[in-house]
Amino acid sequence: MEISEAALTLFESKGVEATTVGEIAQAAGVSQRTFFRYFATKEEAALRDHWAFEAILGAGLDRLDSDVSPRLALEASFAAALTVYSDSSSIACQRLLRVNRIIKKEPTLRAVLARASVARNATLVDAVSKRFDCSELQIRLAVDVSIAVLRAALETWVDRSSTDEAANLPETYSLARTLAYK
Structure with missing residues (x-):
């Protein structure tokens, strides 16, 4: 093992x-x-699969579309990265689901992720700053809002997967993006 x-x-x-x-x-x-x-x-x-998830999300940062707003560019990048998790029965998807179920129950793991999120957000702010000529506030808002939408989608997917085997992370993220701006 x-x-x-x-x-x-x-x-x-x-x-x-x-x-x-x-x-x-x-x-x-x-x-x-x-x-x-x-x-x-x-x-x-225990968080290895979560770090892999974040690495997948970060892989597209150097290709952000600078023809749209920073928030839309980040969200499009995240949506593209999440296609890896389209097949709910895949090993990657099942491992991400498993680790997130444990994270949900374990305050210690949530605390580790909260501390790591500071560094992750700084990395995102830096990546977006290099691609967009925007104020620091606009970039920080783009990062924070994009991460909030992603987190809501991830948590909803984890909850739905307990009762619905067909729950799909990319589809849940797409719905979260739509609902976030209604």
């Missing part, structure tokens, strides 16, 4: 606080030393 998978499995059964790095390493069949070569904390190990 890989380290991230072991962390997720243990967090699902015992919770984050009750799980130790030693237990994760043992379940993964590695030493604690090996664990720490890959991850700084047990929380980081």
